[in-house]
Amino acid sequence: MINIIFAIILVIFTSRFIDNPCLCYGILCKIPSWDDILGSGYYPFFQNFGYLCPARTFRKLPVLKGLLSCAVLMFVSNIIFIVVYLITYISLRDKPVPTSPSRPTEEPPYQPSPIIDPSQEYQQPYLVENISEPHYYSQTVETTPTNEIPSAPVQMRSEKF
Amino acid sequence: MKKMFQQQEGVEMRISKSRHRTVRDVIPSIFIGLLAAFQMILSLAILGLESASIFYDAGRGTIYAGVWCSIIFFITWISMSCYRKFYLK
Numbered sequence: 001m002i003n004i005i006f007a008i009i010l011v012i013f014t015s016r017f018i019d020n021p022c023l024c025y026g027i028l029c030k031i032p033s034w035d036d037i038l039g040s041g042y043y044p045f046f047q048n049f050g051y052l053c054p055a056r057t058f059r060k061l062p063v064l065k066g067l068l069s070c071a072v073l074m075f076v077s078n079i080i081f082i083v084v085y086l087i088t089y090i091s092l093r094d095k096p097v098p099t100s101p102s103r104p105t106e107e108p109p110y111q112p113s114p115i116i117d118p119s120q121e122y123q124q125p126y127l128v129e130n131i132s133e134p135h136y137y138s139q140t141v142e143t144t145p146t147n148e149i150p151s152a153p154v155q156m157r158s159e160k161f
Numbered sequence: 162m163k164k165m166f167q168q169q170e171g172v173e174m175r176i177s178k179s180r181h182r183t184v185r186d187v188i189p190s191i192f193i194g195l196l197a198a199f200q201m202i203l204s205l206a207i208l209g210l211e212s213a214s215i216f217y218d219a220g221r222g223t224i225y226a227g228v229w230c231s232i233i234f235f236i237t238w239i240s241m242s243c244y245r246k247f248y249l250k
Contacts, residue, residue: 003237006230010207013226021222031220053221060217067210067227074203074234081196081241088184 001082007075014068021061022053185248193245200238207231 017023211227 003233006233010226010230013224017222017224021218024221025224028220028224054218057218057221060214060222063210063213063217064222067207067214070203070206070210071230074200074207077196077199077203078237081193084188084192085184088187092182092184092187 004075004078004082007071007078010071011068011075014064014071018061018064018068021057021064190245193241197238197241197245200234200241204231204234204238207234 207227208231211223211225211231214223214227215225
């Protein structure tokens with residue numbers, strides 16, 4: 001926001017200087033130009049308080065126009081940023097917020113395995129699902145019944161939370 | 162148990178994302194980056210043109226506005242770049 005204010009100030013001053021390149025403010029009017037110093041029309045500061053506007057000053061007119069265009073572009077870019085931000089903010093605010101989001105469907109609900117018990121010392125080396133329920137990979141379960149699975153004595157690591 | 166906690170964390174993360182969708186999730190960072198780069202070029206151009214204006218005549222037709230305004234412009238584009246770098250996703 002402060003960038004916009006300074007861009008407006010720059011635009012106002014530059015447009016005033018484009019209208020009249022010899023315009024000056026306060027003590028700046030007492031600064032002699034390079035033509036006054038190097039040319040023949042220079043007098044010491046205490047003798048001549050008002051300097052004329054030399055031809056060199058008018059050569060800055062295209063520079064001032066470029067400065068004005070840059071200031072306008074700066075102003076426009078800030079306006080674009082603020083407008084985009086406000087539009088996004090308002091569009092997000094108007095959208096209804098989901099109060100009770102549904103559980104994601106891609107993952108099945110967790111069912112703790114009844115076989116693994118961390119308190120026992122010897123466990124099955126792999127997870128065996130609940131056989132009574134319809135299984136996801138029923139073919140492998142049917143071909144290899146659970147009572148034929150060799151149960152190797154594997155010490156389970158205790159889970160730390 | 163660990164798996165259950167991970168599942169719960171995943172569900173909570175999804176819920177919190179759907180509830181707290183802010184501007185930073187929507188505004189593309191490339192847009193902010195382009196805007197910051199554009200403002201950087203403009204700030205440098207303003208500083209250069211003001212220097213040229215002072216070179217032609219230091220007293221008339223200038224109030225050194227390009228110099229002190231470009232300080233603010235520099236702060237703005239640097240802060241915009243930081244906003245894009247550290248805040249936007």
